Amino acid sequence: xxxxxxxxxxxxxxxxxxxxxxxAPLIYFDNxxxxxxxxxxxxxxxxxxxxxxxxIHRGIHTLAERATTxxxxxxxxxxxxxxxxxxxxxxxxxxxxxxxxxxxxxFGRANVGKGDQIIVSNLEHHSNIVPxxxxxxxxxxxxxxxxxxxEGVLDIEAYKALLNPRVKLVAVNHVSNAIGTINPIVEIIxxxxxxxxxxxxxxAQSVAHLSVDVQALDMDFFVFxxxxxxxxxxxxxxxxxxxxxxxxxxxxxxGEMIKEVSFAGTTYNELPYKFEAGTPNIADVIAFGxxxxxxxAIPSEALATQEEALLAYATEKLKAISGLRIVGTAPEKIAVxxxxxxxxxxxxxxxxxxKFGIAIRTGHHCAQPLxxxxxxxxxxxxxxxxxxxxxxxxxxxxxxxxxLQMLG
Amino acid sequence: xxQPINEIQEELIEEFGLFEDWADKYEYLxxxxxxxxxxxxxxxxxxxxxxxxxxxxxxxxxxxxxxVVFQADSEAIIVKGMISMLIRVLSNHTPxxxxxxxxxxxxxxxxxxxxxxTRSNGxxxxxxxxxxxxxxxx
Numbered sequence: 001x002x003x004x005x006x007x008x009x010x011x012x013x014x015x016x017x018x019x020x021x022x023x024a025p026l027i028y029f030d031n032x033x034x035x036x037x038x039x040x041x042x043x044x045x046x047x048x049x050x051x052x053x054x055x056i057h058r059g060i061h062t063l064a065e066r067a068t069t070x071x072x073x074x075x076x077x078x079x080x081x082x083x084x085x086x087x088x089x090x091x092x093x094x095x096x097x098x099x100x101x102x103x104x105x106x107f108g109r110a111n112v113g114k115g116d117q118i119i120v121s122n123l124e125h126h127s128n129i130v131p132x133x134x135x136x137x138x139x140x141x142x143x144x145x146x147x148x149x150x151e152g153v154l155d156i157e158a159y160k161a162l163l164n165p166r167v168k169l170v171a172v173n174h175v176s177n178a179i180g181t182i183n184p185i186v187e188i189i190x191x192x193x194x195x196x197x198x199x200x201x202x203x204a205q206s207v208a209h210l211s212v213d214v215q216a217l218d219m220d221f222f223v224f225x226x227x228x229x230x231x232x233x234x235x236x237x238x239x240x241x242x243x244x245x246x247x248x249x250x251x252x253x254x255g256e257m258i259k260e261v262s263f264a265g266t267t268y269n270e271l272p273y274k275f276e277a278g279t280p281n282i283a284d285v286i287a288f289g290x291x292x293x294x295x296x297a298i299p300s301e302a303l304a305t306q307e308e309a310l311l312a313y314a315t316e317k318l319k320a321i322s323g324l325r326i327v328g329t330a331p332e333k334i335a336v337x338x339x340x341x342x343x344x345x346x347x348x349x350x351x352x353x354x355k356f357g358i359a360i361r362t363g364h365h366c367a368q369p370l371x372x373x374x375x376x377x378x379x380x381x382x383x384x385x386x387x388x389x390x391x392x393x394x395x396x397x398x399x400x401x402x403x404l405q406m407l408g
Numbered sequence: 409x410x411q412p413i414n415e416i417q418e419e420l421i422e423e424f425g426l427f428e429d430w431a432d433k434y435e436y437l438x439x440x441x442x443x444x445x446x447x448x449x450x451x452x453x454x455x456x457x458x459x460x461x462x463x464x465x466x467x468x469x470x471x472x473x474x475x476v477v478f479q480a481d482s483e484a485i486i487v488k489g490m491i492s493m494l495i496r497v498l499s500n501h502t503p504x505x506x507x508x509x510x511x512x513x514x515x516x517x518x519x520x521x522x523x524x525x526t527r528s529n530g531x532x533x534x535x536x537x538x539x540x541x542x543x544x545x546x
Contacts, residue, residue, distance in 0.1 A: 364462075
């Protein structure tokens, strides 16, 4: 008998869940946009400012020492979380977008030239498209796109056909934010490596749901955001292979990232500091450490079982609604359901569900090329976390039916 | 001589005052959206579109005598309901009246959230655009 989660106990850890919105109990189904924060994270943030606040790395006084130790402890926890070979390969950024831009402007700038190619997929978030378009435009390189099937699965045969020695980088998400598909990154990475291309995996949507071992997956670059992993906003992580990070030119110049500065020339600091110019987001990095502790204390198998059960239950219930079509029916999915309803604009559904206290996301999910592929203006997206319940799904479906009656 | 703008706003406040429940209020708003006079397809041009992050709004204005007449449409029905009220309040008035209008009814009927979501639905831009037309016609 597999261990099951005590959901009531878990929900008690998340203060934000216990409130009324528009006179109804909040149902939070927008976890793909951002996850809620356990009390431990909120407390860590407050405790840092109350007791330890100081600038890190350079100070020699006690508070600076404490803040530096706590900040670097999160880096250690992340190295363990990702099974990174070294803590020097964990670079703090402000989020997934910043991590992708960093790689585009350093690795991309140094390695992509005229006539070279960068491959992205049709499932990408704008943040894993636009930074590559910018560097491609500057370098006269080309963007190639892995097509996606009607079900939301990447076409691996088409991907194989796109691969050639001119491909310098493949940038795909681990999990689609818009429709929840889990992409076959093992295959994507090994096929890219076979032609000498490097791979950036956008893990924004996967880290809260799937375990990631960067060595086992032979990751070149892996990026994600703390706030989608029960941590604070404004913190992101870039993991990179040591030799890649070392060979890349620095990104932003400033304090922290230098070894010595003179007007005759400047030498740069070692990893990871080379890529961390300026005072970082100390408080949120430290609080992120508390989020990592929290999520790792939950048995991962029980967490996955809970989320799979929520997905299966909600999918079944939603399918029974007449005129409703689920967008994205890949066999491998995380607990995200995107759907459209005949003759109803997604925005209207989102506005009315909010009146029932239910938070879902509507729109194009910053994935306009995917919406264009499916000829949709947008979808409604319900995305679950382990703290969501079957009762919430029941009420969501009931309120969705009421909403459709009102709009009908 | 048309009905003054504030008189129409008072009418709307009274109509919405009849509903205690939010659901009834929204059903009325949806109904207003459904009854919005259809916009001629000829006016649904790229030039007339106001892009929101989630839904589009089309707005056309013309001057008939001294008065500015608006036509508008949207893909989303709740936005259409809002448009219907904005047209009822502002259309068929002089540019000076439109420019001087203070649209207090929106807050009074409890619908200001739809004008606060600046990026999502294009309504804020629509109100601004109505005023720009009034300015251009004055």
